Amino acid sequence: MRHDSVREADPAVADALEGEIERQRSTLQLIAAENHVSEAVLDAQSSVLTNKYAEGYPGARYYGGCEHADEVEQLAIDRAKELYGAEHVNVQPHSGTQANQAVYYAMLEPGDKILSLDLEHGGHLSHGHPANFAGQLYEVEQYEVDPETGYLDYEGLHAHAEEYQPDVIVAGYSAYPREVEWERIRAAADAADALMVADMAHITGLVAGGAHPSPVGIADFVTGSTHKTIRAGRGGMVMCDEEYADDLDTAVFPGGQGGPLMHNIAGKAVGFHEALQPEFEEYAEQTVANAKAMGEHLQEHGFELVSGGTDNHLVLVDLRPSHPDTSGGDAEEALEEAGLVLNGNTVPGETRSPFDPSGIRVGTPAITTRGFGEDESRTVAHLIARVVDAVAEGTEDEVVPDVRETVENLCAEHPIYE
Known part of the structure; x- marks a missing residue:
């Protein structure tokens, strides 16, 4: 893998890129959020789509010349729908955190209540940590794992939800090593008349490959990263039922982002295609x-x-x-x-x-x-x-x-x- 054009234009960056290739080749990446995408995904992400502004959605852009951008984004959407059985998919979020941000923006007002897992117990910053926008804009309380077993305390979560009456319960975790029982969290959300958001950032690939139960069809919204276990282009996505589709899409654009990163969406499309293979x-x-x-x-x-x-x-x-x-x-x-x-x-x-x-x-x-x-x-x-x-x-x-x-x-x- 060479970067000849980069070396000619900018030797310092070329040195860093080649150093990173060698680092990945000669060491073992054991960070749970990292993976090695295929060369096809790398090619798609470095494509000429990086030049294209495509604000809006396929068939409804604010710029001309988007016919091929439309093709690529629609492929990513259709493949994600096939992978996960989702009614509606938005593949434009730049990251998993921005996917969560879009859901909050679509469904909550500042000061509304979120119930999520504590960061020390395996949660994520974007689920309501005080240092993150979610913790600053919304009222947040957090549930925990059972201190004796290390498993999610579903009964404690249910009781906490009934007492706190959150607007949203967030499931899905960054450092939780066990299978998530989505239905039990759904029951807690129903008891509190709350929405359920399943952030499957880490396990997108495990769900796609049938190695972990899917929250699609159980949670109101399913968010995720597209570059971890799924091995697609770097970024995020959101899945939901059609009843929330317009609100979600508006929250992504123009609510929280401008033009989508079309080269990354191309990488998502290629990675989703790979994930559809046996x-x-x-x-x-x-x-x-x-x-x-x-x-x-x-x-x-x-x-x-x-x-x-x-x-x-x-x-x-x-x-x-x-x-x-x-x-x-x-x-x-x-x-x-x-x-x-x-x-x-x-x-x-x-x-x-x-x-x-x-x-x-x-x-x-x-x-x-x-x-x-x-x-x-x-x-x-x-x-x-x-x-x-x-x-x-x-x-x-x-x-x-x-x-x-x-x-x-x-x-x-x-x-x-x-």
């Missing part, structure tokens, strides 16, 4: 199987997992029981040096700063795309354990170079972007 179901199932294998092997090495395991693409490790003096930030730094790129993460009952939390989050979407199976995932878990143990023992200088060599060998056996 082999994508195998990918989704393997992503979950790899996470389960990784989690079980980490447990064998003495690590404690939030909720005791995983049903999806990520494992959330609480370092406090096994490595009480090692923070997630310390572990992240040493692991990255070893070529294992993941993130420190808050855990339920967090006692440290969010900038240096008590856990690490490990995801399998990208390594599954590289062709890893359960055996390789267990090897990765073993390498993670070696590095974290070394951090606790102060022996990183001895262990990290050896682990780095093993990682490079694994990368060479499973190459990307040749």
Whole structure:
């Protein structure tokens, strides 16, 4: 993969791009929100559609010359409808956060009530954190996971909803390793006469591939990112019933965005096409199987997992029981040096700063795309354990170079972007 034209025009940027390609080739991406898109998606996202303004929607644009932009956006819409069985899809949001913003803008007034999962328990900033627009514009209360089991406390959520009477209940999470029981959250929303928003940003691909139950048809709105487990163009999308379609579309444009990023929408269309192929179901199932294998092997090495395991693409490790003096930030730094790129993460009952939390989050979407199976995932878990143990023992200088060599060998056996 070369950037000859960039090198001729701007060597500094070319150096950075080529450095990033090499970084991805030679390290293992274990951040649960990341993946490796196909070269077809990369091509679509770098296409001449980056030149085109297409404010509005297919067949109703505010600019001329949109016939091909219309074709591409309609393909993305139709393919998303087929993937998820949705009545209405808007593929213009620039990100998952802006997808959530559009729903709030369509259905809420400033000061209306949101009930969502606490960030430390696996929620997301755009679900109502005080630092985010959602927490500043709306009144927000938050529910939690059960402190004993690490599972969502559905009964507590139901009682909280009846007492708080929110206008919206948000489901869907950034660091929750278990299958979400959408119907139980729907019941809580119905009891409070609230709308239900399912943010499936992380599990868009798992739902498309049948590896996780779908919230479509259960939630009033389903939002998501299009570049995580689904491996499509970077951005967001919203799905809803036809009764909300006009309000939603108006909230996206002109309510919250101007011209859509048509090159990204082209990447979404290509990625959705890939997800409609039979082999994508195998990918989704393997992503979950790899996470389960990784989690079980980490447990064998003495690590404690939030909720005791995983049903999806990520494992959330609480370092406090096994490595009480090692923070997630310390572990992240040493692991990255070893070529294992993941993130420190808050855990339920967090006692440290969010900038240096008590856990690490490990995801399998990208390594599954590289062709890893359960055996390789267990090897990765073993390498993670070696590095974290070394951090606790102060022996990183001895262990990290050896682990780095093993990682490079694994990368060479499973190459990307040749």
